Amino acid sequence: MKKPIFMKYVQLLIISFLMFNTTTILIYGSNVNQIEKELPPPLNIDMILEETIFRRMSVREFTDNPVSDEELSTILWAAFGLREDGKHTISKINNTHAAIIYVINEEAAYKYNPENHSLVIFKEGDFRGNLVRIQYDAPYQIGLCWDADKADPNQGGVELGQIGQNIQFMANALNLGTVVTGEIPPAIERLGLPDNEQGLILMPLGYPAIQYDFIDRPMWISLLPKIKLSVNSLTYSLENLNENENINGDLTDQEISQIIWSSYGFSNYIDNSEQEPVHLRRHRTVPSAHGYYPFEIYVITDEGIFRYYHNILIDIISKYFPVLNSPVDFFGLPIITFLSKVKTGDFREEIAEITSEPNINDAPLIIIPVLNLENAKELSIESAIRFWFYEAGASAHNIMLESTALDLSSRIIYPINSDSINNVLELNENYIPSLIIAVGK
Numbered sequence: 486m487k488k489p490i491f492m493k494y495v496q497l498l499i500i501s502f503l504m505f506n507t508t509t510i511l512i513y514g515s516n517v518n519q520i521e522k523e524l525p526p527p528l529n530i531d532m533i534l535e536e537t538i539f540r541r542m543s544v545r546e547f548t549d550n551p552v553s554d555e556e557l558s559t560i561l562w563a564a565f566g567l568r569e570d571g572k573h574t575i576s577k578i579n580n581t582h583a584a585i586i587y588v589i590n591e592e593a594a595y596k597y598n599p600e601n602h603s604l605v606i607f608k609e610g611d612f613r614g615n616l617v618r619i620q621y622d623a624p625y626q627i628g629l630c631w632d633a634d635k636a637d638p639n640q641g642g643v644e645l646g647q648i649g650q651n652i653q654f655m656a657n658a659l660n661l662g663t664v665v666t667g668e669i670p671p672a673i674e675r676l677g678l679p680d681n682e683q684g685l686i687l688m689p690l691g692y693p694a695i696q697y698d699f700i701d702r703p704m705w706i707s708l709l710p711k712i713k714l715s716v717n718s719l720t721y722s723l724e725n726l727n728e729n730e731n732i733n734g735d736l737t738d739q740e741i742s743q744i745i746w747s748s749y750g751f752s753n754y755i756d757n758s759e760q761e762p763v764h765l766r767r768h769r770t771v772p773s774a775h776g777y778y779p780f781e782i783y784v785i786t787d788e789g790i791f792r793y794y795h796n797i798l799i800d801i802i803s804k805y806f807p808v809l810n811s812p813v814d815f816f817g818l819p820i821i822t823f824l825s826k827v828k829t830g831d832f833r834e835e836i837a838e839i840t841s842e843p844n845i846n847d848a849p850l851i852i853i854p855v856l857n858l859e860n861a862k863e864l865s866i867e868s869a870i871r872f873w874f875y876e877a878g879a880s881a882h883n884i885m886l887e888s889t890a891l892d893l894s895s896r897i898i899y900p901i902n903s904d905s906i907n908n909v910l911e912l913n914e915n916y917i918p919s920l921i922i923a924v925g926k
């Protein structure tokens with residue numbers, strides 16, 4: 486039977502209405518959340534680990550030159566990518582990973598998905614202007630957040646400190662630049678994060694407006710052996726980083742010196758680049774909010790407890806010329822470094838007991854970065870402590886990277902009983918022992 490022509494119209498209308506709505510549902514049903522942008526495989530970067538540490542510095546001015554997808558892919562893989570063994574490129578804190586990374590460029594804000602090394606659209610549009618202060622304009626902004634259902638702010642800080650180090654090292658190895666920036670409330674939260682997520686850090690990423698310019702001039706005055714290049718690259722350490730349960734054996738003086746230095750020491754290199762607005766001449770292995778460097782590094786061996794002095798000249802200058810405000814090196818001074826004994830005796834068992842980690846009993850080296858709240862000045866308030874845990878995470882991660890480059894084992898432990906650790910170190914309540922890192926074979 487033949488249908489009247491208007492019925493055909495009605496049918497067509499219904500079909501196209503349904504088709505339109507189905508397509509709409511498909512697009513919105515997949516909710517921009519599901520739209521993924523695959524990243525190319527990361528580049529193979531063979532810069533020796535210690536060189537990437539010597540070159541670590543903040544860059545705050547960028548050119549408009551684009552960052553390639555390959556470069557971005559390499560930096561994100563280093564940051565928090567998955568390796569062939571299914572582990573991430575950083576250590577778990579308290580057996581958990583809670584990190585979330587946002588990547589923001591002129592097109593959209595994306596979330597990094599390490600599972601299949603891709604970017605998932607979070608919001609379309611250019612949000613960079615909403616997030617940053619003008620001098621930090623760059624092709625990319627990278628936002629570091631943590632899942633508050635999985636970690637508290639200090640644990641989140643530690644995990645993000647490891648990620649921030651990987652981003653800064655890898656960016657620098659690619660001749661790109663970045664700076665860690667932290668605000669209260671965090672800039673990345675202006676993006677409108679899901680309820681369970683908390684922001685901490687924003688890192689611009691691009692080509693430095695002022696080229697890197699380093700000279701190798703350690704001027705190392707110390708009984709500790711001078712820092713040398715190992716044979717392994719940053720990529721090697723990221724691929725082989727392992728949280729070992731049992732840590733024991735013996736270490737050479739060279740190994741001990743390299744590992745302690747990686748936690749908080751000064752670079753062998755002098756920076757001649759005259760970056761704006763802050764021009765430091767000798768950088769340190771980790772960044773520090775306001776350049777305050779408020780940590781004291783304690784070292785425990787079978788012989789006793791020692792405090793690591795990274796450069797006594799800087800300590801003297803910042804004490805007698807408080808106008809300089811921070812223990813940073815504006816001059817390129819010689820590095821006068823040493824370990825000063827706090828206590829004689831073997832306290833490793835006590836530390837193992839306090840932390841409920843019997844397996845570090847025989848660790849030849851235990852390092853504890855302790856926050857001195859007095860040195861944190863106005864940033865010793867509760868809401869800023871997470872930034873110091875970021876710095877502790879950066880320092881601990883350096884120890885893990887350096888140990889791995891020397892083919893040693895290491896492990897980060899999140900302390901549960903700060904008062905008892907302070908008792909062993911003979912410190913009062915103005916100190917917060919942030920992490921315990923055991924190193925050995």
Ligand SMILES: Cc1cc2nc3c(=O)[nH]c(=O)nc-3n(C[C@H](O)[C@H](O)[C@H](O)COP(=O)(O)O)c2cc1C
Binds near residue numbers: 541545763772776875
């Ligand atoms: C948690 C944290 C927050 C920081 N916040 C800022 C910031 O908001 N703006 C900035 O320019 N630098 C910031 N920095 C970078 C420090 O100023 C820098 O690391 C320090 O001055 C030493 O300089 P260098 O990294 O070039 O060696 C921050 C560093 C850390 C670790």
